[in-house]
Amino acid sequence: MDILQIVGLGLAVTFLVLVLKEKSPVFAVVVTLFAAAMIFIMLVDQIRLVLDMLQKMAESAHLNGVYVATILKIIGIAYVAEFGAQIAREAGQGSLAGKIELAGKVAILVLAVPILTSIVETVMNIMPQMGGG
Numbered sequence: 001m002d003i004l005q006i007v008g009l010g011l012a013v014t015f016l017v018l019v020l021k022e023k024s025p026v027f028a029v030v031v032t033l034f035a036a037a038m039i040f041i042m043l044v045d046q047i048r049l050v051l052d053m054l055q056k057m058a059e060s061a062h063l064n065g066v067y068v069a070t071i072l073k074i075i076g077i078a079y080v081a082e083f084g085a086q087i088a089r090e091a092g093q094g095s096l097a098g099k100i101e102l103a104g105k106v107a108i109l110v111l112a113v114p115i116l117t118s119i120v121e122t123v124m125n126i127m128p129q130m131g132g133g
Contacts, residue, residue, distance in 0.1 A: 006039055029091045036087060067118075070111050077107050 013035035020028035051072065058068040081104025088097035 006042055009035060009038060009042075032090055033087060036083070040083075067115060070115060074108050074111050077104050077111070080104070081107075 013031060017028045017032055020031060054072065055068065058065070081100055085097040085100040085104075088094075088100055
C-alpha cells in the first residue's frame with residue numbers, strides 16, 4: 001500500500017464525483033462506494049500486520065485473549081461505523097449517518113461492559129475490605 005496511490009485515487013474520484021453529481025447523483029454515489037471499497041482493500045494487508053503485532057504483544061504480556069479480541073472488535077466497530085456514517089453523509093443522508101454512529105456506540109458499549117465489570121471486580125478485590133469487625 002502506498003499512501004500516494006490512495007490519495008491519488010481519492011482525489012481522482014473526488015473530481016469525478018463532482019462532475020457526475022450534476023448529471024447523475026446516483027451514479028456519483030456508486031462511484032464513491034466503489035472507491036471507498038477499493039481503498040479499504042488496499043489497506044487490508046496493513047490492517048493484518050497491525051492485528052498480528054497486537055496479538056504478539058498480547059501474548060508476550062500474557063493478556064487474556066478474550067480481552068484482546070474484545071478490544072480489537074471494538075476498534076473494528078468504531079472504524080466500520082465511521083466508514084458507514086461518512087458514506088451516508090456523502091449521499092446526503094445526515095440523519096442516517098447519525099443512526100449508524102449511534103448503532104456503533106451501542107455495539108461498543110455492549111462489548112465493553114464485560115471488560116468494565118472485570119475491572120471493577122478487580123479493583124474491589126484489591127481494595128481492603130471496608131466494614132467493622
